[in-house]
Amino acid sequence: xxxxxxxxxxxxxxxxxxxxxxxxxxxxxxxxxxxxxxxxxxxxxxxxxxxxxxxxxxxxxxxxxxxxxxxxxxxxxxxxxxxxxxxxxxxxxxxxxxxxxxxxxxxxxxxxxx
Amino acid sequence: xxxxxxxxxxxxxxxxxxxxxxxxxxxxxxxxxxxxxxxxxxxxxxxxxxxxxxxxxxxxxxxxxxxxxxxxxxxxxxxxxxxxxxxxxxxxxxxxxxxxxxxxxxxxxxxxxxxxxxxxxxxxxxxxxxxxxxxxxxxxxxxxxxxxxxxxxxx
Numbered sequence: 001x002x003x004x005x006x007x008x009x010x011x012x013x014x015x016x017x018x019x020x021x022x023x024x025x026x027x028x029x030x031x032x033x034x035x036x037x038x039x040x041x042x043x044x045x046x047x048x049x050x051x052x053x054x055x056x057x058x059x060x061x062x063x064x065x066x067x068x069x070x071x072x073x074x075x076x077x078x079x080x081x082x083x084x085x086x087x088x089x090x091x092x093x094x095x096x097x098x099x100x101x102x103x104x105x106x107x108x109x110x111x112x113x114x
Numbered sequence: 115x116x117x118x119x120x121x122x123x124x125x126x127x128x129x130x131x132x133x134x135x136x137x138x139x140x141x142x143x144x145x146x147x148x149x150x151x152x153x154x155x156x157x158x159x160x161x162x163x164x165x166x167x168x169x170x171x172x173x174x175x176x177x178x179x180x181x182x183x184x185x186x187x188x189x190x191x192x193x194x195x196x197x198x199x200x201x202x203x204x205x206x207x208x209x210x211x212x213x214x215x216x217x218x219x220x221x222x223x224x225x226x227x228x229x230x231x232x233x234x235x236x237x238x239x240x241x242x243x244x245x246x247x248x249x250x251x252x253x254x255x256x257x258x259x260x261x262x263x264x265x266x267x268x269x
Contacts, residue, residue: 035229035231035232035238036234038234038238039241049229051228055140055143055176058172062144062147062151062169062171
């Protein structure tokens, strides 16, 4: 699934990165526990989380996540955007809940990790 | 990027870099790991190996930020292995075996709000390194040494 489709489906807004990116996202992981994100063994995924702090971005950097989708209308800070840019990471903000957002993406073909 | 130079050990050249870690500073947490990851990215290493080291380093760095007063992260790079040594001045770990158990944690509420402190760190470090050595002295500090071999071991 393209970033533009994720944005459309989740009623989201790209706050870092290019919405028209050709990047193809196939898998997603939903978690508010960064420790769990660090245990996944697939790179290039979409991370769906309600945790909006600098460590979310650091975790995405280390785990080589492709795009972070911040749910529950949480707002990212400029520091988060700067760090994401440095690491070529995309960030989308969405007003939806984690369950609702995950459900919509799953329905449209995004696969879980397990 | 600040390194402490490279040293020659025997016939093998080993490169060493060191970065400080500040206890309690969740703004800077991950800085040392990120710097070392960028160094490793410049070497011709398997990306899967770099990712494993990065995750292990970052878990260890978050532990220092969450539990200790200050510390440092050093990486020793040789053709055969990448060794990361994370040292801190802090309360130490009273029972390492217990701390290794998944779900056991002494992290503060603040650390949990950040998305950590679930008692997964040390076991995840173990999972992502080939050799793990933890030494700790109460009221003094902890040394975590993680070794990753760059090539698969011959059977």
